[in-house]
Amino acid sequence: MAQTDPLAAKALLSGFPILRTQDLSEARAVVGRAFCDHRLDMRRGAQLRVSHDHVCGADVSLNTLAYGAEVEIDPGQLQNFYLLQFPLAGAARIEHRGETVEACTETATILNPDRDTRMIWGVGCRKLLLQVNRGHLERVAEDLIGAPLHGPVRFDPRVDLTQTAGRRLFRQVISAARAATHGNLWRDGAGLNEAWIERELAAVLLDSQPSNISHMLWRVARAPTSREVRRGLDYLHANISEPLRVEDIAREAGLNIRSLQLGFKAAYGVSPMRYLRDVRLDAARYLLSRRQNRESVTQVAYSVGFSHLGRFSKDYRARFGTRPSAG
Known part of the structure; x- marks a missing residue:
């Protein structure tokens, strides 16, 4: 201080x-x-x-x-x-x-x-x-x-x-x-x-x-100047529960995969798929922090696009330092 x-x-x-x-x-x-x-x-x-x-x-x-x-x-x-x-x-x-x-x-x-x-x-x-x-x-x-x-x-x-x-x-x-x-x-x-x-x-x-909304604020603060990367970013956020591939995001952005990867690296310091994983984890944390009408860990994992519960638990703990069941 x-x-x-x-x-x-x-x-x-x-x-x-x-x-x-x-x-x-x-x-x-x-x-x-x-x-x-x-x-x-x-x-x-x-x-x-x-x-x-x-x-x-x-x-x-x-x-x-x-x-x-x-x-x-x-x-x-x-x-x-x-x-x-x-x-x-x-x-x-x-x-x-x-x-x-x-x-x-x-x-x-x-x-x-x-x-x-x-x-x-x-x-x-x-x-x-x-x-x-x-x-x-x-x-x-x-x-x-x-x-x-x-x-x-x-x-x-x-x-x-x-x-x-x-x-x-x-x-x-x-x-x-x-x-x-x-x-x-x-x-x-x-x-x-x-x-x-x-x-x-x-x-x-x-x-x-x-x-639990830091990822939303960070996204706004770090908005890229490229319209193509912005389109890819918006598509990613709108479809986080879908089984997205980097090819899907690049196609929606109107870029080739290499250009998309370079654009995300310049704006966010990570690849598009790493960014997608982190967005999914942040969304899961938001849902699991609800006090009322809270879904189970399994329901939340599937709702944000994770199909493997073991991987979800491991990634969640690595990002937040706690188990998903801890909320």
């Missing part, structure tokens, strides 16, 4: 206090109104010192939050919003989507609305939080990919702040928090500048953090 001056970080959103308390019940109620109802517990005899600053726009909110003591937080499912959490100090353990993340100043987390969460914030943990309304994020995602979504966006919960994408995301969020702190955002309501910032925050989150 980009280094943040401790004094500057402590002053973030200091003009927007909504809670200073040592009372557990009051903390649970006030923080719950800002986010959602949740269970909040701490060890008997611990000294609670809650500090919560909160500024709210039309579709996002920015928060700094610290409890002082070690606390256990169980919000269940957030339902209507995503929550991006950057530790500014201290550490926390986050259990979400079947994964445990040890959060610190080098590792942030993002919580998805339709997955259960349990958190333990350590003594001295203080976080900068970005809350993004689910509907807003989905609208921005559809604008970016130019097509409707067929299910919820689900992010990987671990945000690596030592990598370029994670640092970019952190810079965008902390820049918005600093602008609000200095009275340049959300001080007098929500205007055009605030609307642009709220859209940009959602867009940078979608672009920076791996999710």
Whole structure:
């Protein structure tokens, strides 16, 4: 994570206090109104010192939050919003989507609305939080990919702040928090500048953090300039469940096989068939991540064009580091 001056970080959103308390019940109620109802517990005899600053726009909110003591937080499912959490100090353990993340100043987390969460914030943990309304994020995602979504966006919960994408995301969020702190955002309501910032925050989150629609965003961002390769690409995406051969894609593109291979290599760094395999795997992951009306692994494998289940399982694990049955 980009280094943040401790004094500057402590002053973030200091003009927007909504809670200073040592009372557990009051903390649970006030923080719950800002986010959602949740269970909040701490060890008997611990000294609670809650500090919560909160500024709210039309579709996002920015928060700094610290409890002082070690606390256990169980919000269940957030339902209507995503929550991006950057530790500014201290550490926390986050259990979400079947994964445990040890959060610190080098590792942030993002919580998805339709997955259960349990958190333990350590003594001295203080976080900068970005809350993004689910509907807003989905609208921005559809604008970016130019097509409707067929299910919820689900992010990987671990945000690596030592990598370029994670640092970019952190810079965008902390820049918005600093602008609000200095009275340049959300001080007098929500205007055009605030609307642009709220859209940009959602867009940078979608672009920076791996999710089940990353392949769609990547495809748009890396759209080739060749009309022929574009035709081949569109044909590939429209027929991923069919037993496609490279000859079929080349014919639809109006290219010979060698030209098609060179075009895909230049645009995507892989061959057309490798690209097709990855698209099929990404589509399978999207289907397997659904919470309701989820098909079996076998049904999903066949629906995205895999005819050999053993090969599908091996390729899926190699791409995502987990078995298809893990979702």
